[in-house]
Amino acid sequence: MEIWKRYSEKEVSHSMAHYLQTVAQLKAEKGHARVGDIAEYLGVSKSGVTSMLRSLEKRGLVRHERYGCVELTDEGSGFASRTESSRRVLSMFLTEILGVAEDVATEDACMIEHLVSPEVSIELLRLTTFIRSKHPAAALFRDAYRTSPRSCKEHEPGACDLCGATCLRESLITPIGRAPVRI
Amino acid sequence: MEIWKRYSEKEVSHSMAHYLQTVAQLKAEKGHARVGDIAEYLGVSKSGVTSMLRSLEKRGLVRHERYGCVELTDEGSGFASRTESSRRVLSMFLTEILGVAEDVATEDACMIEHLVSPEVSIELLRLTTFIRSKHPAAALFRDAYRTSPRSCKEHEPGACDLCGATCLRESLITPIGRAPVRI
């Protein structure tokens, strides 16, 4: 199977991940999660919630009886907390290490939280923790990195072997539909 | 609008991004992209390609006449190269900095390439380039990082402020549906 097709075969979809997180959140906040709460929290219609709950129940991720409260199964709660942790790690990395603006970081983390492998999240946590640590090499690194070059032109010769023929950075900052911006 | 809902409002979907990249790839490889080539490359049916091309044409990303070859518009080609660059940056970061296995890195990069903001890709490129550079602080960092703790238990006290009440790492490695593994 082509890799890109596995997208639709992920254990949980983007929507599902957010439903599960919402149930966990509501449960923690108010002790129970009801259809109306979920609908309001996510900004979808109650009927949308009802039908999503049917899918989640079929997959064994929640329990839900007609007109009753929603409960996460162990598996559902595992997904919820894994995605939640993944989001927190991503957010932290994006804002504190990469220095990306908070709103961008929040949005990106929300988009990809359910797609990154546990291995990647774990290593990202390790990297983030280490860079922020009091280890002398980390402190030195933070100082040096703060002033490291932002454009390819400033790279030391050879550093840009990442880029190959065309500068990656240029193609990344190219506004869609226009010629690459020279920097 | 709730952030999570912007998922379906991304300029290009996962599928679209891959169609655009495929057209660019085929064009570069054999000089032209035809429906059959695209179908074979992506492992989908030709009718699927025809209908996706209709969507892409409606969005102004490709040009396609009945029974003819497919061409990218400037906008389409911008998306193709931006996603491609994003993927390369992600792959590099995941394998060379995080040290994640190649197949995991490839799959993850493929899943999220179209979802990460340009800002994030650019900063990720900068970080990757710097860590790999000959800068003394980078060399020192690489050495120190190689032996940095892999589990929360080994963190220096206070380093785990990332985690809050529960260790993020533990919830990330928890096999779905079971109790957290103690490490």
Added chain:
DNA sequence: CTCATATGTTAAGCTACCTCAACAGTCTTG
């Protein structure tokens, strides 16, 4: 030039996830 083969399109149908409108069950309150 014609016909078989290769290539491409159409049509109908499926799943996922959403909407709105109508209906049904539950709860509160007089």
Added chain:
DNA sequence: CAAGACTGTTGAGGTAGCTTAACATATGAG
């Protein structure tokens, strides 16, 4: 304990992306 107000479900309908099967166009070999 019944009326009305909430809350939840059903049903029909929409978009995106796929599938298969049937049909249409194009091409090149004799």
